[in-house]
Amino acid sequence: MxxxxxxxxxxxxxxxxxxxxxxxxxxxxxxxxxxxxxxxxxxxxxxxxxxxxxxxxxxxxxxxxxxxxxxxxxxxxxxxxxxxxxxTKPVGRVRLSVPVPLGLFFSSNLNSLLKKHDELSIDLILHDRLRDLIEEGIDLQVCVGEVNDSALISRRIGATAAFLVGAPDYLKGRAAPKEPADLQLHDCIVYHRWGRDDVWWFAGPEGAVSASVRGRFRANNSDAVRRAALNGHGIALLSHLLVADDISAGRLRVLMPAFPPARFPLTVVYPSRRNLPPRVRTVIEHLSEIVQSDPAMRDDGEVRAVPHSEVSGPD
Missing domain, CATH: 1.10.10.10 (Winged helix-like DNA-binding domain superfamily/Winged helix DNA-binding domain)
Structure with missing residues (x-):
């Protein structure tokens, strides 16, 4: 009955x-x-x-x-x-885990999304490491590099863009690096999160080039790395979202322009495509739109897909 x-x-x-x-x-x-x-x-x-x-x-x-x-x-x-x-419409809360620089960028571009969907709310989790989506109840996560978990659905939304930078105070009296091998002679601020954090990748005239780096300061947060670089503690590899203003103001200098940092895919992952709620689908579309709105993060289809075990680049 x-x-x-x-x-x-x-x-x-x-x-x-x-x-x-x-x-x-x-x-x-x-x-x-x-x-x-x-x-x-x-x-x-x-x-x-x-x-x-x-x-x-x-x-x-x-x-x-x-x-x-x-x-x-x-x-x-x-x-x-x-x-x-x-x-039929985006209703409820979406828990979104995003690398710190992209999370700051996203939080500055939320207004149009929340105005358009008045019953949608966002729980933004800024991360410097990958999270367990199921265990932590996360709806979406943005990852840097190739995603190899067959239990997750993935969608590529763009690519990283970064600069190798150093403060004028650090570079005073030092020869600036001209190629990746020169980094062995410098203090490099290591961004410690996952994978080979002591290996940085660059795009050279003949393809990808890696460089092992070392330094006396490590941090597991990208903004902490930026602050250390601004204070002259060494050379850093950081997302353009974090350092563009510092470069424009002269607080940081771009190094090795002939070997720009390698770009890595930005991928959004979620547990299942089946019965994906409109609230989650709406946030995925908004993420894709704001990433693509930044020319530096547009994916040209030639961005190298590398496993997380190799990634030590910007996020």
Whole structure:
């Protein structure tokens, strides 16, 4: 028995006092309505209505059931309305895990998304390492590099862009590096997160070039690396989203322009494509749009896909 459907029928019978009237409203037979009420009586183990040839009246138990039945039906209607709304429009909270620089960029470009969808909310998690989506209840995560987890759905939304930089104070009295091998002679600020963090990749005239780096300062947060670079502690490899203003203001200098940092794919991952809620799909589309709105992060289709074990680049 469909309890909610039977309660709807019972409430309508209680209101009009007739099986046949309710049957006519619903284009079914009178016995079909009578069977629904009988099934409800059997379910509760008590008689709910008195039947006669002229009318149907409620018993005392039937009258007692009406308010509780109405509350249950109203709750079911509200739940169905809310669930139906969630199927057709972005409603609810999206937990989004994003690398720090991209997270700061995203938080500065949220206004249009939240204005357009007034029932959508964002829980932004800035990360310097990959998170466990299932264990931490994360809806979406943006990753740098190739994603090899077959349990996750992935979508490429752009690519990293970075600069190798140093502060004028650090470079004073030192020869600036001209090629990756020269980095062995410098203090490099190592951004420690995952993978080979002591190997940096660059795009050379003949292809990708790697350089092993060393330094006396390491950090697991990109903004901490930026601050250390600004204070002259060494050379850093950082996202353009973090250092573009510093470069324009002269606080940091771009190094090795003939060997720009390698670009890596930016990929959004999520647990399943099946029944993807509109709220999650909407955030994915917005992420893709704002990344593509920055020419430096557009993916030209030639960006090298590397596993996380090799990545030690910007995020």
């Amino acid at each position: 469909d309890l909610i459907a039977a309660l709807r029928t019972f409430l309508r019978v209680a209101e009009v006092g007739s099986f046949s009237a309710v049957a006519a409203e619903r284009s079914v037979t009178q016995p079909a309505i009578s069977r629904q009420v009988s099934a409800l009586e059997e379910h509760f183990g008590t008689r709910l209505v008195q039947r006669s040839t002229h009318a149907v009246t409620l018993t005392e138990e039937g009258r007692d059931l009406v308010p509780a039945a109405q509350q249950l039906v109203d709750s079911a209607d509200a739940l169905q309305e809310r669930t139906g709304r969630r199927r």
